[in-house]
Amino acid sequence: GAGVSQSPSNKVTEKGKDVELRCDPISGHTALYWYRQRLGQGLEFLIYFQGNSAPDKSGLPSDRFSAERTGESVSTLTIQRTQQEDSAVYLCASSLGEGLGYNEQFFGPGTRLTVL
Amino acid sequence: GQNIDQPTEMTATEGAIVQINCTYQTSGFNGLFWYQQHAGEAPTFLSYNVLDGLEEKGRFSSFLSRSKGYSYLLLKELQMKDSASYLCAVRDSNYQLIWGAGTKLIIKP
Numbered sequence: 001g002a003g004v005s006q007s008p009s010n011k012v013t014e015k016g017k018d019v020e021l022r023c024d025p026i027s028g029h030t031a032l033y034w035y036r037q038r039l040g041q042g043l044e045f046l047i048y049f050q051g052n053s054a055p056d057k058s059g060l061p062s063d064r065f066s067a068e069r070t071g072e073s074v075s076t077l078t079i080q081r082t083q084q085e086d087s088a089v090y091l092c093a094s095s096l097g098e099g100l101g102y103n104e105q106f107f108g109p110g111t112r113l114t115v116l
Numbered sequence: 117g118q119n120i121d122q123p124t125e126m127t128a129t130e131g132a133i134v135q136i137n138c139t140y141q142t143s144g145f146n147g148l149f150w151y152q153q154h155a156g157e158a159p160t161f162l163s164y165n166v167l168d169g170l171e172e173k174g175r176f177s178s179f180l181s182r183s184k185g186y187s188y189l190l191l192k193e194l195q196m197k198d199s200a201s202y203l204c205a206v207r208d209s210n211y212q213l214i215w216g217a218g219t220k221l222i223i224k225p
Contacts, residue, residue, distance in 0.1 A: 033213075042203060042217035043159070056212060091158060104149075105213070107158035 002026065004108035006092050012114045013082055021077045021111045025094030032075050033105060034067055035091040043091065049075060050097070082115045089113070118142045120216035122204050127222045128194055136189045136202050136219045144209025150178050150189045151203040153218065159203055162189070191221075199223045 005024045013019050025032050034046040045059040049069045060066070064082075069075040079086055089112050093105040121139045128134040140148070147166040151159035165171055165180035165187060177190040189202055201218040208214055 035215075043205075043215040045212065045215070048212070056210065103147075103207075104161045104164070107160070109158050 023092030029094035138204035
């Protein structure tokens with residue numbers, strides 16, 4: 001079956017421009033996560049959705065970052081007025097849901113964002 | 117604060133055994149995950165531990181001691197394709213995954 005997909009795969013933008021990143025989770029997965037990964041570093045949690053609501057936005061680094069999810073499916077991560085430090089790979093993951101028990105996150109291929 | 121510690125890099129020989137350690141201090145504990153990430157690719161799930169002890173899955177095994185805040189991933193009969201980063205992640209009391217920075221494993225012939 002189809003996995004998590006993300007678009008675009010690569011995005012090069014100029015400093016100060018807005019960008020929108022898209023994630024299509026696995027069908028039926030109610031939980032969706034956004035992470036940022038800088039070169040050679042670990043995953044940095046940004047935000048997670050349970051259904052269409054975001055109970056935890058604590059990882060968003062600034063008010064330039066926002067995310068939404070509609071129809072318990074597609075999610076978009078928007079970065080306004082991009083800065084060079086925003087350059088990273090943005091990974092999306094989905095899982096069946098939150099709670100106890102084995103609950104694997106399935107990752108998309110990521111969007112590589114480069115801010116010039 | 118919450119913290120996950122792993123060695124930055126390890127080197128091992130093809131055919132050998134390697135153990136990658138992970139120690140954690142988190143607000144609560146609801147399971148520990150190991151993921152594999154090849155360069156330029158997304159992480160993929162390897163194992164999950166929530167109770168103390170060893171979970172074996174083929175050439176890979178993962179161990180957990182909750183009292184010590186400690187886990188390890190054991191890779192046997194190493195193959196060149198095992199060269200990757202191995203990420204340890206702990207699910208805290210809010211069911212949020214806290215990720216380590218990953219251990220880059222280099223396999224030499």
